[in-house]
Amino acid sequence: MRQRILITGASSGLGWGMAREFAARGHDLALCARRSDRLDALRQELEVENPAVRVAIHPLDVCDHDAVFAVFRTFREQLGGIDRVIVNAGMGKGQPLGTGYFHANRQTAETNFVAALAQFEAALEIFREQNHGHLVAVSSISAMRGMPRNLTTYAATKAGLAALAEGVRVELRNTPIRVTTVFPGFIRSEINEKAEKTPFMIDAETGCRLLVRAIDREKETASVPAWPWAPIGWLLRNLPLPLAARLM
Template sequence: MNRKNILITGASSGLGKGMAIEFAKQGCNLALCARRTEKLEALKEELLNINSNISVFIRPLDVTKQEDVFSVFNSFNEDFKTKNGTLDRVIVNAGMGKGASIGKGFANQNMQTAVTNFCGALNQMEAAMEIFRAQNSGHLVVISSMSAFRGYPRAMSVYAATKAGVRSLAEGIRADVLKKPINVSTIFPGYIQSEMTDSIGKPPPFMIPLEKGSKLLVKAINKEKANSFVPFWPWRFFKLLMPFFTLKMLRKF
């Protein structure tokens, strides 16, 4: 199915920016939002240089503010209507990776990650699905993580829990609209280079460059499968092994 008009949250950098560039190459019109508006302005110019035939709409957005999420999503929908189109796809991508071991004095950072990654994602899904239900069509894409399948120690504890939460939430929505012309896809990226991975220090295993990762993400999204692992190898293999990992193995992983 051809999804021409696409909304991406957290689009100012990392995977969001990378996906926007790949969709622009495919001739898609884009609605982009993030907290850092100056980066969105620069990205809009870059995208129009890539493909001058597309439309690019940008707005600032903090996904933890529910009223703002609904307002921005509805405004983008109206933008596409002015181009005789509809909002075809929403990619729930905005998130953060702050955090530390529970009980070590980083409660504020852990809560910020929890609220942004789960409650913020819920806000986005609510707003997107309200539009899709009204028009009886659309594709909801939720960017989860390979960390969604197990609990992890240290800085990954809260992050992994939020990604498990959005995975479950997306599956619930998928079941709810099973007989409707609305598709729901959950994407499980492995390690793809971004600002978040740059903050780790030592590069994690099996990490791929942002450009390659973005191409693979867009390819997976366009297939509209219920669940996709990006890249497929080795992460689909790890998914099969994860239930058998001991806690000692998880600490090292």
């Protein structure tokens, strides 16, 4: 059992929901995010509902790369080790390229990929020393193909994250360190709360329960929920671009 779980971006959305699910299953948690007030509230909630669970929190902006290493090491000391790290922190800003919003696209790229690289480095430093661990990358179904308009940069960063995880998985395939990439479909959260008439959208509670179930299985990759996103993902990857574009 991966008892001690570190989740980044835990103050809202999927991170918040996964923390609640893992706590209910009896896992000790290391939770970090930029909004310390939200982390405080989450810890209080989890400790009331799950008094046997240890919950450590620490404010963290994942774009402060030195802080990523420091916070991960602090959590390891507080909990006596880390068994699983879920690289979840991210953002969904983005505009069509060439329309004057480079700042937003750059921020998305730096948060979703460069900061994820720092989290990978910090997690694997711990896992290599322990000689065990489970690294989880939260990608997106949009990573399956280049996406147009506001999703272009976001999808590219999530594809890069998936490729990063796969490279580590290949390298560590014969070791006690496991690497999982999850590809969530449309799960209602702060990142998409303004989206309307989105097909196949599921509520956050259901989505986080399915994410935790997929993560606990420790498969190499998982689309969440599997239906309809596994077949949609296959179509996005394999259809000729004019046909795939109809799904975007």
